[in-house]
Amino acid sequence: MQDKTDTYSFTVDPFDTDCNNRLSWHVLGTRILSAATHHARRRGFDQFEKDHIPYLWVLSRMVVEIDHWPCVHESYSLSTWIRNYYRYFTDRYFLLLDDRGVPIGRILTIWAMINSQTRMPAELNSIFGNSFDQYIHLDDTVDIRRSRIRVNTPMIQTERSTFYSDLDTNGHxxxxxxxxxxxxxxxxxxxxxxxxxxxxxxxxxxxxxxxxLNISIEEASPLLYHAEITKPADGKATTVCRSAVTF
Amino acid sequence: MQDKTDTYSFTVDPFDTDCNNRLSWHVLGTRILSAATHHARRRGFDQFEKDHIPYLWVLSRMVVEIDHWPCVHESYSLSTWIRNYYRYFTDRYFLLLDDRGVPIGRILTIWAMINSQTRMPAELNSIFGNSFDQYIHLDDTVDIRRSRIRVNTPMIQTERSTFYSDLDTNGHxxxxxxxxxxxxxxxxxxxxxxxxxxxxxxxxxxxxxxxxLNISIEEASPLLYHAEITKPADGKATTVCRSAVTF
Known part of the structure; x- marks a missing residue:
């Protein structure tokens, strides 16, 4: 268990909050991605190179459920482990814990590893063989369901340009x-x-x-919004991501 | 000296970088603001309230000079102290240090304290009296010049909307x-x-x-750009900020 799960501790800094004085989605999201990288790095599978071509982990799905948001100057931590892996994907779970170690949120992430040149996913087994097996933590206590997200009749349609400051180390x-x-x-x-x-x-x-980017949003049910972000590609709209937000 | 200067240490996390794999302006800037708040908080002058109205520190000027950018997984630290204070403003300096403690950047910030309701600056002396004096660090080794920023004939004019995720704890x-x-x-x-x-x-x-926001940019000299950001207010353009960027 101690070789499978790592826990990273943080404090909500004065400018880690949104205008409601709660930990911002930006900072929480960045902590989740970094914790995944640190966990993988300590076990030697954060990166891979074949024929001088680097392979990159990219996020395929993410579900974040927060019961209680940490506020400024409060401590919190993220525990993370790998729950499973498949041909192209691996499931990584997180628990968000408050300063007493009480769970206040659950996160499911699903990752693929892509060839940095072709941007195509690689078979995980061909890269890592069985080396993942020792790190799989078969924890069933965290139950996170995925839903079907579709935007049929958008109530909001807006556009958003992407800029230098929106990019990360992967260039996207x-x-x-x-x-x-x-x-x-x-x-x-x-x-x-x-x-x-x-x-x-x-x-x-x-x-x-x-x-x-074109952003379309529909109210799927009260306080539940479905969103689809598309970009123009080859004369048509290509889906970049879909999102479901519950307030 | 040890009561005047505080030093905060960090590591460049995998998603703290820009697309060039260097510490991003976003993260460095946030660290600077947070370090200022922590330094002030430890000395009891991070906040003030009068007649049940909170007063807020707001940034008036900032100059950041970076000789060398920390890259992913590298450690760095920020030392900060107060250099002076005037009727309405206080000068706070920072040194950016690499993992061996060698200075790799210098930062000057100038702050005012505003009434959160009227948004008008308060006289610092009337709030803090002489309590700042013991923390003034008369360090002359850090030399940062301010320049005159004007955009006369913009080569770039663009617009940018502001959103929820652009706001901080001050609601702006x-x-x-x-x-x-x-x-x-x-x-x-x-x-x-x-x-x-x-x-x-x-x-x-x-x-x-x-x-x-309207953003106008002019090339003041090769690799030096002057920018002005305005917003419409009362039927005319009000300057929100000016910026000079050197590459």
Whole structure:
């Protein structure tokens, strides 16, 4: 167990919060991605290179459920482990813990490893063989369901350009940035007074600097919004990601 | 000296970098603001309240000069102290240090304290009396010049909307976000290949969610850009901030 799960501790710094004085989605999301990288790095599978071509871990799905948001100067931690791996994907779970170690949130992430040149996913078994097996933590206590996200009749349609400051080390728009694009497209009266308590992300394609993204949002049920972000590619709209946000 | 200067240590996390794998302006800027708050908080002058009205520290000027950017997994630290205070403003300096403690950057910040309701600056002496005196560190080794920033004939004019995710705990667009607005308005071929080595910011007015900012940029000399960000107010353009960026 101690070789399978790592825990990273943080404090909410004065500028880690949103305008509601709660830990921001930006900072929480970045901590989740970094914790995944640190956990993988300590076990030697954070990166891989074949024929001088680096392979990159990219996020395919993410579900974040928060019961209680840490506020400024409060401590919190993230525990993470690998729950499973498949042909192309691996499931990584997280628990968000408050300063007493009590769970206040659950996170499911699903990752693929892509060839940095072709951007195509690689078979995990052909890269890592059985070396993952010793790190699989068959924990069933964290139960996170994925849903089907579809936007049929959007109530909001807006555009958003992508810029240099939206990019991360992989040269594409950072996965967490799409969460902000979706929240920013909702009425600010809502986001500035209610913290989102659940966000589900389906990442479908990368976007790059200078893309003009189209964001469509539909109210699937009261306080549940489905969003789809597309980019123009080859004369048609390609889905970049889908999102479901519950307030 | 030990009561005057505090030092905060960090490591460049995998998602703290920009697309060039160097510490991002966003993270460095946030660390600077947080270090200022922590330093003030430990000495009891991070906040003030009078007649049940909170007063807030706001950034008036910032000059950041970076000789060498920390890269992913590298350690760095920020030392900060107060250099002086005037009727309405206080000068706070920082040194950016690499993992061996060698200075790799210098930062000057100038702060005012505003009434959170009227948004008008308060006389520092009337709030803090002489209690600042013991913390003034008369260090002359850090020499940072301010310049005169004017945009007369812009070569770039662009607009940018402000959103929920751009706000900080003060309910206004975060000071560091304007640095990103300016960098994002420059050609991405430049920002994606050259790190800015000096950025100067003059903050003139606040902006809020839903503002449509106008960004004008002029090449003042080769690799030096002057920028002005305005917002519409009372039928005319009000300057929100000015910036000078050197590559």
């Amino acid at each position: 728009v950072n996965s967490i940035r799409y969460i902000e694009y979706v929240l920013d497209s909702l009425p600010s009266q809502l986001t500035m007074s209610h913290p989102a308590k659940r966000i589900e992300m389906e990442y479908c394609a990368e976007s790059y600097v200078g893309n003009l | 667009v975060n000071s560091i976000r304007y640095i990103e607005y300016v960098l994002d308005s420059l050609p991405s071929q430049l920002t994606m290949s050259h790190p800015a080595k000096r950025i100067e910011m003059e903050y003139c007015a606040e902006s809020y969610v839903g503002n449509l």
